[in-house]
Structures are given as C-alpha cells and as structure tokens.
Amino acid sequence: MIIDVHGHYTTAPKALEDWRNRQIAGIKDPSVRPKVSELKISDDELRESIVNNQLKKMRERGSDLTIFSPRASFMAHHIGDFEVSSTWAAICNELCARVSQLFPDHFIGAAMLPQSPGVDPKTCIPELEKCVKDYGFVGINLNPDPSGGHWTSPPLSDRQWYPIYEKMVELDIPAMIHVSTSCNACFHTTGAHYLNADTTAFMQCLTSDLFKDFPTLRFLIPHGGGAVPYHWGRFRGLAQELKKPLLKDHLLHNIFFDTCVYHQPGIDLLTKVIPVDNILFASEMIGAVRGIDPETGFPYDDTKRYIEASTILSAKDKHKVYEGNARRVFPRLDAALKAKGK
C-alpha cells in the first residue's frame, strides 16, 4: 500500500471560496456575514471535485490512500478573530470528513485548527477533538505562525503550545507543522514562507528540550524538511555547539520529514542524509507546483517517481517510506486500516 501523508483539499467546489470571501467581507460589515447553513455543497459536487483531480492522479501515479486536510494556503489564520477562524475551520474540516466518508478507501482526514494570532492555542482543542473522535481524523496541521508571515507567536517549544501537545499525546496523533498564506510581502507563500517555516520549526525543536517534556510527541515537517536535510551538517554542528545530544537521539524519535521535494537530486539527498525510519511518502498534490518538468516530461510533484528511481533506498526501505512509517507515525491510521483488514 502506498500512503501519501500530505494532501490538501485544493480542489474544493467554488462555493467554498465564495462563502469564505463573504465571510471575510463580513469582518468589516457584519450585515453581509454569511450563515454556515448558506454554504451548500452536494455529495455529487464533492465526488466530482475528487474523482477528476486527486483520485485521478492517485490512480495514474499509483498511490492508494491520502491523508487529507483542508487547503493549507486557505487556512489564513491571520484573517479575522477566533470566531472567524473557528467557523472556517469547522467548515473546511467537515468537507474533508465528507470526502473521507465518500471515498473511505482513498482518503482519511487530518484537521486544520481554528488558530488565531494572539489567541491561546488551547482554544483549538474542541475542534481537534471533534475531528479525531467524530470524524476519525488521524492527525492535525499545526501552524507555528498564525500571523501569516509576521511570526508573532512564541516558538513551538513555548508552554503556550503545551495544551495542544497534551491532547495530541492523549489521542496519539502527530502534527504536521504547516504554515498558511503569507501576508508579508517579503515572503512568497509556497516559495519562501513554507520552506522557511519548516526550517524554523526544526531549529525551534533543536534549541529546546521539548521532547524531554513530551517523549511521544511527533511532528511531521513537510516539504522535505525545508532546508534541513541539505544543511544536515550545519544542524549537527549547531546541536554540538549547543551541547545537545546527537540529532538522531535529540530529535529523530519525534521529528519526521515528508518527501515533497520535486526533483530527483533533492530526494536523493533526503534519503541519503535522513534515516529511512524518519521519511514518509508525500506529494502535496494538487498543490504549489502543478506543471510538467521539461527535464523529465513528468509532473514535478509526482514524487513517487523519484522514490521508485532511488538507488539509495532498498525495497524494504521503500516499503517503510510508502507505508510502514506512516502507520507508525499515525497510529490511528494504522488502526483504521487494520479494522478493515488492511
């Protein structure tokens, strides 16, 4: 089985975006704020948005199951207050839940949280619990910068985040550390902000003793870990300067990287440098980079091709990357699969 641990609902019916635009307009003018009940998307519309997009590509490329969460760039936690984020997160999560009910063999949910700048993260817990307990979601996306590129929250090692971590440990779910749209003109969202956040999150963990407090907490750092594997020597050296243990002991029981790296040399570097037990297959399709690579004739984000072509990974390693590690990092996914005899 091939599990893609990083998929977002980037192809939701247009009605969702229209509703969101009305919600945003309603921040300034409450008279135009839409009711949740005004958003009407039928099962057929959901099916069509999936069958012709993600599921089509999964079949073409040969992956079986996607861990599916709301569109990352649309989370936009910086817009409005907690009430706005809370309503929006509930809507987006419910749509992912419906997709996973319509296609139970191919999609399983991960939740966005109703984060809001300056608001205590523990306010996210009711939505988180609903998604896991009612919808059967197997993970969450945690935004280390709900300000959208102004980085006004404390680092992930700060105790303000601990209520989230306590709930994650209790429910045995990991978090993918994933920012949303940048509203800072310095940072292009998918070309700078995403990668910077990955690197930043890793270094926040490196300088802290977070995983002493939460030995079973698990973070998935997407986009191949930002700059981290490419600069693995730098990070090993910085840990050494800071008198931290070796990275494999200090961080690699708790931090995992996905394979959203869109060319063969990048995947080769990742798999050479990072232990195979810490690498989880992912493509983030249909996402930031949708084109065909003229150098290969195949889509940039068809990351399975790079794993297949790897001469560094053995067949056993590839099984870990495709399935074994995902079952270990997402125990609720493993349980859901086993319940189906898979």
Add this chain to the structure above:
Amino acid sequence: MIIDVHGHYTTAPKALEDWRNRQIAGIKDPSVRPKVSELKISDDELRESIVNNQLKKMRERGSDLTIFSPRASFMAHHIGDFEVSSTWAAICNELCARVSQLFPDHFIGAAMLPQSPGVDPKTCIPELEKCVKDYGFVGINLNPDPSGGHWTSPPLSDRQWYPIYEKMVELDIPAMIHVSTSCNACFHTTGAHYLNADTTAFMQCLTSDLFKDFPTLRFLIPHGGGAVPYHWGRFRGLAQELKKPLLKDHLLHNIFFDTCVYHQPGIDLLTKVIPVDNILFASEMIGAVRGIDPETGFPYDDTKRYIEASTILSAKDKHKVYEGNARRVFPRLDAALKAKGK
C-alpha cells in the same frame, strides 16, 4: 589560487565588543555614549586576532585569500537609529580595511552597510563609496531585513533598493545578501534566520523582473543558497507557474551561491544541481559552526575538503569554484590581483 568569498571578522579584539556595548547603552542614556576615538585597537592586536585564527586555518586548510567583512551577526541593524548604525558600520569596516592592509595577500574587504529599519537605503551610499574607493573593498553585504527577523522592509525587488543597485552597477561590485542577528524569538540566528533569508531573497528575485532593470547586477546568496538547491525542482516549477523564463535565463546571470554547506552530501547536491559557473568557494570560518564533525574527524566548516572530495566537479570545474568565478563576480578583486601580477 583558492579564494574564500565569505569570511567575517568574528575574532576582533574584545575592545570592539566592549565599545559596541557602550554604544548600545548610550542609546538610552546619551551620557554614556562612547566617542569613536575611545576605541583603541593596535595593529599588533589586529595581527594577533588574525594570525592565530583565520590565517592559521587558511594555512592549515589551504586557502589563499578571503573576502573579509565585518561580523554578520554583530551588524545588528535593528539596534538604534541610522546614526548608531552609521558609526558602527564605519568602525567595523575600518577594522576590516586595516586587516586587509596588514595582510594584503590574504584579505580583501567587503563592506557592511549602515542600514537601519525604515531608513531609506540610499543613506548607505557614502559609506559604501568610501569602502570601495578609499579602502579598496570589492563587494558589500546587503541585509534584506534590517529589522532583525521582523521583515519590515519591502522585498529586494522594490524600488527603495534601487539607489544601492545603481551604485553597485556603477562601481561594478556584487552584494552578498546576508542578514544579521535575529531579535525575533522564533528564529535562531544561524540555524533559521540566515537560511530563511537566503531562500527568501532568491524567491523575491524569482517573482520579480529585477534583473531586467539591472542586467549586470550580481547577488551572492550565501550558505549554499539556503533551501534553494535542495528544492531546485520546486523553484523551477514555481517559475514555470509564474510564466517566468527558465531559471538559468531568468536568474543565473545574476545570482550566485557560495559553498557554505557543512557536509559532503549537501555540497554534492549543490554541485549537481547548480551550474558550476554559479558556485563560489566559501567557508564562513570562523563562524556559526566551529566544531569537529565526529563523522569525519574534520571541522564541519572546512568546506574545501568537500570540494576536493567531489566526484561531480572536474579539475577545471574546481578551478572555477575556487578562483575563476570569484574573479568574474568580483571584478575589483580580479583587478586588484592582476595589479599584483596574480
């Protein structure tokens, strides 16, 4: 000849730091603000700080000449106002000028600029001109985020930066894009902020047409280009989505990467992905990572070992990385060397 294009004066005599601390204290209490004349560092002190540190390692490792600029993390443009930055930059640049006069065969200067958040960058031009014309400096370090991790300046493509670029073109000098200390708790200075800035600067150039306005402008992106080479497929794909030319045409006449990547797999990725004409040898020693890599038994930042061990670069390629490209990107360096018959 082996030219290291990225060295900072990290080993300046303690008197410099003491003076700076008094200057910072003087921001709140002008009565304690020190005069420039109160900083006294003798030639012997300068010699000692170099002979036992950078020059010792250059001899041990086998590099000949370092492009030498003030300590990056100490630029701290976010501290105080333009007057504070201006005085501090003048002092730091003068020390690098004195080092290059004391060791003319081994060091040549690059200038820090007296940037200050919210202040028009053109105010930096007098210091820049002094360094190039009076001190014989061959480049500058340009900080894309003088706020120190709050990213309050416009992108590098913004016209506010154009006066600097016009002067760079006139004087035919490149800029290394290098941030300073982060005062944002989210970003570790050398483990996150530096790498993020490299990625951010590249993407700012990618989304813009800056090099159409300045076809001969040259930026050196340090630390191996942050996350860029590792995600080269992503950046190629993003350029494609944005209807930009191929990166080699869009950016690689103007953007260059150094080799401050502290492990062999990282250097191998860099040299595999980025055309050899765009890679300049550098170590940034004595810098962020000063330890011995237990996996090799050699210093992490002895980047010459990785270049030497490369099976991707030919002997001719290595000559370009070590010398040829530096002479091309820093024409004033080439002219200074030729004037000495080198």
